[in-house]
Amino acid sequence: MSTPTDTPVETLVAEATLPFSDAVPGAVIEETKNGLVVAPDRLLALAKHLRDHEGYDYLSMVTSVDWPAHFELVYYLYGVAKQPKDALVLKVRLTDKENPVAPSVSSIWRGADLQEREVYDMMGIRFEGHPNLRRILLWEGFEGYPLRKNYKESYYEEDVKPFKSRHPEGSHLWAEDRVPWRDNITYPLRWDPDLWTQPEVQYRRIMGVDQSTDGPGEISTERLLINMGPQHPSTHGVFRMVVAVEGETIVGLEPEIGYLHRCHEKIGERNTYIMNIPFTDRLDYITSMSNNLAYVLAVEKLMALQVPERAEYIRVIMAEFTRIVSHFIAIGFLFNDLGAYFTPALYGLRERELILDLFESASGARMMCNYMRFGGIFADLPEGWVARARDLVWNRLPRVMENFESLLTGNEIFLMRTKGVGVLTAQEAIAYSMAGPMLRASGVQYDVRRAEPYSIYDRFEFDVVTRPEGDVWARFIVRMREIYESLRILKQALDGLPEGPIMPPGKKQYQVRVPPGEAYARIEGPKGELGFYVVSDGKPNPYRYHVRAPTFINLTSLEKLCLGHKIADAVVILGAVDIILGEVDR
Amino acid sequence: MKSEKPEPSDVPEELQRNVFLTTVDSVYNWGRARSMWPMMFGLACCAIEMIAVQAARFDMSRFGMEIMRASPRQADLMIVSGTVTKKMVPNIVRLYNQMAEPKYVMAMGACATSGGPFKEGYNVVSGIDKFIPVDVYVPGCPPTPEALLHGALKVHEKVFGQSVKTVPWYRKDQLNEPVPVPVLGPDIYNPRDKEALKRLMEAQVAAAEAAQAAALEAQAEPVAG
Secondary structure, eight states: OOOTTOOOOOOOSOGGGSTTTTTSTTSEEEEETTEEEEOGGGHHHHHHHHHHHSOOOEEEEEEEEEOSSOEEEEEEEEOSSOSSOOOEEEEEEEOOSSSOEEEOOTTTOTTHHHHHHHHHHHHOOEEETOTTOSOSSSOTTOOSOTTSTTOOOTTOOOSSSSOSSSSGGGSOOOHHHHSTTSSSOOOOTTOOGGGOOOOOOOOTTTTTTTTOOOOTTSOOOOOEEEEEOSSOTTSSSSOEEEEEEETTEEEEEEEEOOTTOOOHHHHHHHSOTTTHHHHHHTTSTTOHHHHHHHHHHHHHHHHTOOOOHHHHHHHHHHHHHHHHHHHHHHHHHHHHHHTOOSHHHHHHHHHHHHHHHHHHHHHSOSSOOOOEETTEESSOOOTTHHHHHHIIIIIIHHHHHHHHIIIIITOHHHHHHHTTSSOOOHHHHHHTTOOTHHHHTTTOOOOHHHHSOOTTGGGSOOOOOOOSSOSHHHHHHHHHHHHHHHHHHHHHHHHHOOOSOSSOSSOOOSSOOOOSEEEEEEEEETTEEEEEEEEEOSSSSEEEEEEEOHHHHHGGGHHHHHTTSBHHHHHHHHHHHTOOHHHHHO | OOOOOOOGGGSOGGGTTTOOOOOHHHHHHHHHHHTOOBBOOBOSHHHHHHHHHHSTTTOGGGGTOOOOBSSGGGOSEEEEESOOBTTTHHHHHHHHHHSOSSOEEEEEHHHHHHOGGGTTSTTBOSOGGGTSOOSEEEOSSSOOHHHHHHHHHHHHHHHHTOOTTTOGGGOGGGOOOOOOOOEESSSEEOGGGHHHHHHHHHHHHHHHHHHHHHHHHHHHHHHHO
C-alpha cells in the first residue's frame, strides 16, 4: 500500500513469479495490493500483449497521482468479454518530478486520447507518441499544472479544509481581501499584458496540413474550418467543436472543452470526504443521485462499511429514477436537435418534474439532492412517498412511454435522419472506451450492473439492452428500452423495500475516518460507467480524487462518428452522445 | 398650457368607453416588459432549471418570455445561468457586447453572483459582475424555478421604472461603449484593470527585489563579520 511518505517497497519476489513475465519480460517490476507497477519503457509492449492476448480490451480510466517522490500513472483495464470482470490495474512511476515523460497508450486503446490530454493538462506529464497533446480543460498559455500538489490557486488558504484562518478575531475574512489583486487571479512576476500574445491553436491535424497527401497534380479541395459553440443552441451547454469541412462534408473534427471546468478535483482534494458529496451533485447535474451513489461507494469501499438493507433499496430506487430522468432529457433534446423544437423535450420535462417532486420530498432539493451518505442515506422516505412512487411506476410512466413510442419511435423524418448516421462498430466502441448506451447501441452487451454488480443489483431481474446497428437510432432505442428496464427494477425494488435503519448503527459522523489505501468504484450511471477514484492517506481529506466521467470519454469518438457525414448531422450525433458539460469539464 | 379635463360631452359618444389616456413611458415599458426575450444561453446546472422554467409547469410564457433567442442580437435579457469560468468569460463579454440595447443581465445562482461553491477554483470567475453590469441577482444553488420567475419579475419592475426621456440608448452623449473583452493570458486579464495591474505588479516586483536584497545581505553578513 502506498502512503505519501513511503518509497516503493523492494519486493523479495523472484522475477519469474511476477505476472506476465514470460510474455513480456521485465515489464512488471513490482506487484502491489493496488496494482502492477510497470517499467515505463516496457509499458507499450505490455499493453499490446494485454490487449491482444489477455483480453484486456477496454481501458476504463487513466489518471495520475502526485506522490512526493514520483508521479504515478494509473490505468484501469477491463475485458468486455473476460471472466472474471475484475480490473487489472497498471501503474507507471515517473521519478522525474520536473519534466515527467511517459509513453502514450492511445495507439493501443484509443480511449486514452482525451484522458491523456487531461493528465497532461492537469499534472504536466507529457505523453510521447500522443497525436495531439495540448491543453484540454484549460487554455494554451495557462500558467502551471493545477493538480500538482505544489500548485496553489489564487484564493489558496491552506492545504486542506476545514480552514483555520477563516475567522481571525471572530470576523469573516473575504477571499478578495486576502490576495493582492483583490480577485481570483495571479500573474507571474513581471508579466506585461502589452507584450502578451495568446498562443494560437492551429488545428493542423484536422486541416490535413500534416498529412500532406496532396501531391502535385492531385485535385485538392478547399478545407474550411467551422467553429460551433461554445454559445450554440445545439451543443448542450458550453461545448465547442471545431469542424473541418469540404463542402458540407465533415473531414475532421476536434472537440474543444473546458468552458465549464470548475476545478472539481482540486477542490475535492482540499475538501473533507463528506464535503465532496454536494460537489458530486454538480458533476452531471441531471443525475445527482447517481453521482452521489458512485462517490459514496468508492469511500465505502475504503472504509469497508456495511450499508443497511433499507438504504440499499432506497439507493437503487433513486438511481433508477435518475436514469429515467436522464434518458427522458436525452431523448427530448435529441429531438430538439433534429428540429422538433421543444415539444418532445417538453414532454420529457413534464415527467421529470414529477420525479423531481419525489426527490425533493425525500432529500429537500429538486436537482442537487445531496442525499447519500457513507454507510447509508441522509434521511428516510417521508410518509406517502412510496405510494406516490408506485403510482408513477405502475400507472403514469408506462402510459407516458406508450405516448413516446407512438409519437417518436416510428416517425419517418426521425428514421431518415438517424438511421445509419454516426455508426460505431462494436470493436471501435470498445477501443474508444465508450460507455453506457453508446457502448450497448453498438452491440456490446456490457453493463456494470451486470458485469460487476454493486449495491444490490445482483438481486434484480432485468435485461441488458443492446442494439447491433451502432447508429444514432440505435442509441435512441437503447435509451427508450432502458427506461422500461428501469421501471422493471423499480417495481421489484419498491415491492421489496424493507423496513429498518437507514444508517449503520452508531453516532452520525461528520468527519469520517478513512483508512489509507485507494479505491475505484464504478456504477452504471445513466450516461455510462461513472467511476470515482479515491486515494486516502489516512487524513480527513482525500489525497487524490478523480472522476471517471463517462460523457468526457464518450467524446473521444466524436470525430470518428462524424467523419463523412454532413455538418447538420454533427448536431444529431452529438445529441445522441448525450453530453453534460458539468461532467465533461468537471 | 392650461390643463383642463375634457368634458364628457366633448368626446363623441362611441369613443367614450374606448379611449384610455396614459403616458408614453407606460406603453413603451409595458411593451418591452411583456415581450422580453431571453437569450438561449446556458452555462451549467442553472441552465437546466432555466429550461424547467420554460417547460409546462412553470411556464415563463405567462410573462411573455417564452421565446429564447439563440442569437444575442435578438435577445433582450441575458440570464447568466451557471458558473462563469475564466475560459468562458471572454465569450460571455462578446455576447453581451453583441446584444442590442436595451439589454438586461440576470445573474442566476450563486456561481454567477459570486463564484458560489466553486469560488476558490483556479478557473472560476468570482461573479460575472466583475466583467459586465448585472441588473438582478437570483440567489440559490440552483435557484428554484419560482425564484427565477421572481427574478424575471424584478427585471420587469426595473423596466417599468425607466423613462423614455432618460434611458441612455436614445441619447447620443451616453452611447454605451462595448465592454473590453478579457484576455486569456497566464491567467484571465481584464483590460480595464490595466493601470491597477501595472501598479500592483510594480509593488510586487519591488517587494520581490527587496526580499532578494535582504536575503543577499543576510548571506553577506557572516562573511563581513
